[in-house]
Amino acid sequence: xxxxxxxxxxxxxxxxxxxxxxxxxxxxxxxxxxxxxxxxxxxxxxxxxxxxxxxxxxxxxxxxxxxxxxxxxxxxxxxxxxxxxxxxxxxxxxxxxxxxxxxxxxxxxxxxxxxxxxxxxxxxxxxxxxxxxxxxxxxxxxxxxxxxxxxxxxxxxxxxxxxxxxxxxxxxxxxxxxxxxxxxxxxxxxxxxxxxxxxxxxxxxxxxxxxxxxxxxxxxxxxxxxxxxxxxxxxxxxxxxxxxxxxxxxxxxxxxxxxxxxxxxxxxxxxxxxxxxxxxxxxxxxxxxxxxxxxxxxxxxxxxxxxxxxxxxxxxxxxxxxxxxxxxxxxxxxxxxxxxxxxxxxxxxxxxxxxxxxxxxxxxxxxxxxxxxxxxxxxxxxxxxxxxxxxxxxxxxxxxxxxxxxxxxxxxxxxxxxxxxxxxxxxxxxxxxxxxxxxxxxxxxxxxxxxxxxxxxxxxxxxxxxxxxxxxxxxxxxxxxxxxxxxxxxxxxxxxxxxxxxxxxxxxxxxxxxxxxxxxxxxxxxxxxxxxxxxxxxxxxxxxxxxxx
Amino acid sequence: xxxxxxxxxxxxxxxxxxxxxxxxxxxxxxxxxxxxxxxxxxxxxxxxxxxxxxxxxxxxxxxxxxxxxxxxxxxxxxxxxxxxxxxxxxxxxxxxxxxxxxxxxxxxxxxxxxxxxxxxxxxxxxxxxxxxxxxxxxxxxxxxxxxxxxxxxxxxxxxxxxxxxxxxxxxxxxxxxxxxxxxxxxxxxxxxxxxxxxxxxxxxxxxx
Numbered sequence: 001x002x003x004x005x006x007x008x009x010x011x012x013x014x015x016x017x018x019x020x021x022x023x024x025x026x027x028x029x030x031x032x033x034x035x036x037x038x039x040x041x042x043x044x045x046x047x048x049x050x051x052x053x054x055x056x057x058x059x060x061x062x063x064x065x066x067x068x069x070x071x072x073x074x075x076x077x078x079x080x081x082x083x084x085x086x087x088x089x090x091x092x093x094x095x096x097x098x099x100x101x102x103x104x105x106x107x108x109x110x111x112x113x114x115x116x117x118x119x120x121x122x123x124x125x126x127x128x129x130x131x132x133x134x135x136x137x138x139x140x141x142x143x144x145x146x147x148x149x150x151x152x153x154x155x156x157x158x159x160x161x162x163x164x165x166x167x168x169x170x171x172x173x174x175x176x177x178x179x180x181x182x183x184x185x186x187x188x189x190x191x192x193x194x195x196x197x198x199x200x201x202x203x204x205x206x207x208x209x210x211x212x213x214x215x216x217x218x219x220x221x222x223x224x225x226x227x228x229x230x231x232x233x234x235x236x237x238x239x240x241x242x243x244x245x246x247x248x249x250x251x252x253x254x255x256x257x258x259x260x261x262x263x264x265x266x267x268x269x270x271x272x273x274x275x276x277x278x279x280x281x282x283x284x285x286x287x288x289x290x291x292x293x294x295x296x297x298x299x300x301x302x303x304x305x306x307x308x309x310x311x312x313x314x315x316x317x318x319x320x321x322x323x324x325x326x327x328x329x330x331x332x333x334x335x336x337x338x339x340x341x342x343x344x345x346x347x348x349x350x351x352x353x354x355x356x357x358x359x360x361x362x363x364x365x366x367x368x369x370x371x372x373x374x375x376x377x378x379x380x381x382x383x384x385x386x387x388x389x390x391x392x393x394x395x396x397x398x399x400x401x402x403x404x405x406x407x408x409x410x411x412x413x414x415x416x417x418x419x420x421x422x423x424x425x426x427x428x429x430x431x432x433x434x435x436x437x438x439x440x441x442x443x444x445x446x447x448x449x450x451x452x453x454x455x456x457x458x459x460x461x462x463x464x465x466x467x468x469x470x471x472x473x474x475x476x477x478x479x480x481x482x483x484x485x486x487x488x489x490x491x492x493x494x495x496x497x498x499x500x501x502x503x504x505x506x507x508x509x510x511x512x513x514x515x516x517x518x519x520x521x522x523x524x525x526x527x528x529x530x531x532x533x534x535x536x537x538x539x540x541x542x543x544x545x546x547x548x549x
Numbered sequence: 550x551x552x553x554x555x556x557x558x559x560x561x562x563x564x565x566x567x568x569x570x571x572x573x574x575x576x577x578x579x580x581x582x583x584x585x586x587x588x589x590x591x592x593x594x595x596x597x598x599x600x601x602x603x604x605x606x607x608x609x610x611x612x613x614x615x616x617x618x619x620x621x622x623x624x625x626x627x628x629x630x631x632x633x634x635x636x637x638x639x640x641x642x643x644x645x646x647x648x649x650x651x652x653x654x655x656x657x658x659x660x661x662x663x664x665x666x667x668x669x670x671x672x673x674x675x676x677x678x679x680x681x682x683x684x685x686x687x688x689x690x691x692x693x694x695x696x697x698x699x700x701x702x703x704x705x706x707x708x709x710x711x712x713x714x715x716x717x718x719x720x721x722x723x724x725x726x727x728x729x730x731x732x733x734x735x736x737x738x739x740x741x742x743x744x745x746x747x748x749x750x751x752x753x754x755x756x757x
Binding site: 170207 | 572578645682
């Protein structure tokens with residue numbers, strides 16, 4: 001009962017912010033005015049904020065910024081030994097530094113390092129926290145550009161990347177983070193610059209407890225759907241997530257932007273109803289994932305959990321099963337990847353639910369920005385399929401979906417499955433992979449499948465029993481993150497350019513309405529069908545086989 | 550074309566440097582500075598509990614105490630930890646994390662079986678009465694809490710070992726039990742360290 005009430009409070013909180021926050025986001029990205037601080041910064045950046053870019057220029061901005069960020073973050077880790085507050089944790093090895101740099105710049109936050117052991121406070125703050133903000137702002141910016149592609153007609157300009165990036169950080173992410181970070185500290189989340197504290201335990205023995213500036217990173221890692229914990233145990237660590245309140249707030253933060261962006265889309269597209277339809281699709285998928293994971297964690301499991309009496313391995317007592325399942329569905333549905341329980345120790349079906357959240361293409365409701373553009377891309381695929389059925393050139397939101405649009409959408413949709421299935425397949429053939437597994441049999445395959453799914457979807461959560469520190473895993477998972485992030489982004493920007501160049505086509509009696517349950521069902525069906533057709537064989541060998549065993 | 554790319558990369562460097570200052574230094578250090586306020590500082594520095602001016606642990610970190618004489622064990626015990634050496638050993642609080650063993654992992658089955666047997670013997674109860682959180686490793690390896698059921702299981706033994714009346718020990722457990730926030734968030738928990746500190750205060754001779 002309390003578990004259901006907990007979900008109810010979360011949904012209520014999201015409903016309360018939906019209209020004001022979605023409206024605010026729409027204003028941020030459409031207002032022609034710059035604040036004084038922003039004007040000062042643009043002078044510092046030496047750019048004209050009112051000069052808009054073509055889709056190609058915008059893409060160069062995104063890729064250039066990401067490339068520079070990866071180089072900077074790599075260098076910072078390699079130089080850790082000479083940076084302050086490193087606590088003798090030393091330089092990060094090259095392969096791990098590459099993987100981590102790519103991971104945080106792509107909004108994945110896959111972690112092949114152990115937080116409190118590998119990284120000091122300087123790399124955490126000046127490196128990782130910065131990319132938590134920047135990669136989130138990039139994701140939102142790309143989604144906004146796609147919306148502009150639909151709303152603009154006969155245009156070749158789509159906005160200025162640097163302005164969108166700056167506004168996302170200054171007007172959205174930073175102020176919210178500052179307020180919630182202090183709130184989290186007041187509830188017990190640590191914000192310390194010390195390495196740790198030495199204590200004398202009740203039994204007379206001594207221990208050293210690790211500390212870190214966690215609150216400032218905790219907020220943005222959820223709000224920006226990043227997910228990289230400052231501690232190894234992530235949001236299961238009592239210093240990151242000490243009680244029921246912080247758990248509710250953190251779950252709320254990781255859903256806030258992806259959910260509210262559908263309102264932003266409704267407003268900018270001039271059809272609030274379409275925004276609600278997009279939201280209903282996301283909410284249906286999320287509720288489905290939650291139901292699977294929650295039911296599976298309560299009712300299914302293997303011999304070990306049956307003997308123990310409940311699936312409490314890898315879960316914290318203060319969260320129990322309901323709050324762990326709620327978090328798992330939300331973190332995999334949003335591409336956050338932070339965890340408050342260890343997904344590797346979930347039952348076959350429960351872990352399969354978390355895996356499915358990612359395999360749906362991160363649209364339930366998906367990462368900041370990436371969830372919205374992911375769903376719009378699948379909507380284009382859905383309209384294309386509907387067009388094939390009735391033998392008519394498909395239209396969506398007043399634009400024709402011709403060869404170029406459908407090609408771009410196809411690239412965006414196929415990038416992730418290609419990376420996931422090829423990566424998993426090759427990894428299973430690489431000598432040494434079997435030694436890297438904690439679990440054998442179907443669950444072992446699931447560990448590898450989960451890793452490439454998490455990387456290819458820029459999620460970042462893990463079946464952490466897989467040891468991923470070999471050069472092979474560091475390099476291949478790093479590549480999976482890069483391809484899984486930037487192929488869709490380039491395809492989306494190209495699509496936006498092509499949509500904006502078109503004239504608007506008037507709605508006729510033959511236009512499929514996009515504001516009713518028919519379209520919502522068509523879109524939901526497409527999301528499920530694409531994922532099912534692509535991944536059913538892989539899922540059968542992993543989680544499904546384990547659940548049936 | 551190339552000039553455009555280079556120009557944007559130069560902009561990227563400038564933007565990244567400014568963002569690093571704003572979001573990587575000003576923001577976290579600003580939060581740190583605000584967290585120095587009275588009422589926030591103790592929490593920001595790890596909710597450390599002091600006795601006689603000495604830090605004795607964090608209210609948020611569970612470290613399992615070890616009894617000098619296992620036959621007269623006066624402590625309430627935390628959950629198992631994946632960072633411990635044996636199935637029931639104390640955790641290493643410098644690292645956090647879970648076992649990542651799946652629910653049908655044979656090694657986990659062995660561990661659960663060993664923990665059930667060891668706890669049933671320690672508490673002199675049938676194995677069937679040992680609750681799930683007592684025989685499973687937490688996600689963090691540092692879970693500061695146990696379920697009210699696991700605490701209740703340990704009350705008679707703690708009372709025996711310390712010489713305190715069982716009713717009084719049960720009263721202590723009740724004092725250190727928190728319900729769900731708002732009656733619905735999370736699960737009811739018992740704070741192990743705070744409980745053990747009270748046991749030591751009331752029975753200094755027994756708890757040694």
